[in-house]
Amino acid sequence: MPRNKSIIMLSVGHACVDVYQGAVASLVPFFVAERAYSYAVVSGIVLAASLLSSVAQPVFGALTDRWAMPWLLPVSTVLGGLGIALSGVSGSYAWTLAFVAVSGIGVAAYHPESARVARRVSEGSHSAMAWFSLGGNLGFATAPLMVGAVVATGGLRLTPLLVVPALVGSVLCLPVLRALGGPVRGGSGAAVATGTDDVASFVKLSLAVVCRSIVFIGLSTFISLYVQQRPGGSTAAGTAALFVLYVGGAVGSVLGGQLANRWDRVTVARWSYLVTVAAVAGIVCVPGPAIYVFVALTSVGLYVPFSLQVTLGQDYLPTRTGTASGITLGLTVSIGGLVTPLIGGVAHATSLRMALAPLILMPALSWLLFRTLPEPTAPGAASRRPEPRPGPRPGRRRVHSADS
Incomplete structure (x- = not known):
């Protein structure tokens, strides 16, 4: 199967899974309206889904590092959808919580193995991995439309x-x-990656991803309210800002792969975080319609490194790529989400602008961490280098055709 066709199919499959991550929050208004759940009760549903999914991903990553589990892709996809599909059938809160948890486990089981398969299919192409990541971003963004x-x-x-x-x-x-x-059935156990794990660099990378997650989740939670509260703001203006945030992420995902084909991944990520510092500062400080420009720049800046960080994690831990994928795609995201209540608390005590101001520091910390990271060599990269084209053999004249 051609590589591009395989990546497109995996990208669409990724969208079909991540749509259920966004579906949980999208169902909240309907739970409140039909079942009279309080905000505290529905927040428990969202927290159960996100935390269970994110924390379980490294566990599944460790399991797939030890045993071959290609069957996880179709099974986990069905599991993720089945949990959401059944969440509205029973009026019992306990059953609703259980079904949402099942969906979270399905989403958690999918990502480490799918990231490994996508990396093999991409043959080291950063652009291909960017398209795979784009599928997940689009799936998450379209969840409200599907649920609605x-x-x-x-x-x-x-x-x-x-x-x-x-x-x-x-x-x-x-x-x-x-x-x-054969390669997939062999799993990481049969296809042993060459190289040595660089745990120190992986930890620094994970901290940078946490800082990125704090910014994105914080903005996606409060940007709509923030724009509504500004002079001339409205509900439509807040919705438009959130839409720009999501669309910019789709653009950044593809752009990151293209840039990494020209420069190394660490350099691309470092510059993107530096741009994001200025962009977030613009959101907080610059008045007027220019906020939409800064929201777009922030989203692009945060998503340019997204797929690059996944492959960097895999290259820093070449013998544990499943674990690396689970942490960069799951655990670090959940830690970022845990900071959101703190932002809400500061906003309640002061103002939303004061609460969002510390987010300017987060991409700056990611930039500082990336300044200490080396650019690893992907396992097997040497074998993928094209052979040099031989020149004319000695003693033979090169004949030029009339068209040359």
Whole structure:
């Protein structure tokens, strides 16, 4: 199977899984309206899904480092969709919490193995990995549209229809796994990566990802309210700002892969975080419609390093790529999310602008951490270098055609 076709199928499958990460928060208004859940109760549902998914990802990563589990891709995709599909069927809060937890486990099981498979299919191409990451970002962003289209028309009783993306995603990954066949069945245990784990660099990378996560989750949670509260703000203006934040992420994901083909990943990430410092400062300090420009720059700056950080983590831990993928895609994101209540507390005590101001420091810390990181050599990169083209053989004249 051609590489581009495989990456497209994996990217669409990634979207079909990550749509369920965004679906949990999108269902909150319907839980409040139909079941009279309090904000504290529904926040427990969201927290259960996000924490369970993020913390479990490194566990699944460690398991896939030890045993080959290609079957996790279709099974986890179905599991992620099934949990959300059943969450609206029962009126019991306990069952709702359990079904959402099942979906979180499915999402957690998917990412480490899918990141490994995507890396093999990409053959080291940063652009291909960027397209794979783009699928997940688009899936997350389209979740509110999907939930709104289904549940708003017939209520929570129609949530079983939300299983459709999971069925599509599980089917799409099967041809890719069949095409890879031997290498995937061998898992990381059979295809032992060469190189030595650079744990110190991986820890620094993880801290940089945590800082990035704090900025993005903080802004995605409060940017809509912040824009509404500014002079001339409105609900539509806040929604537009959130849309720009998501669309900029899609652009940044693809741009990051393109830039990494020209410069090394550490350099690209370092400069993107430096741009993000100025962009976040613009959001907090610059008045007027220019905020949309700074929101877009912030989103692009935060997402340019997104897929690059995943492959960097895999190269820093070449013998534990599943664990590396689980941490960079999961655990570090959940730690960033835990800071959001602190931002809300500061906003309640002072103002939303004062609460968002410390976010300017986060990309600056990521930039400082990346200044200490080396650019690793991907395992097997040497074997992927094209052979030099031989010149004319000695003693033979090179004949030029009339078209040359």
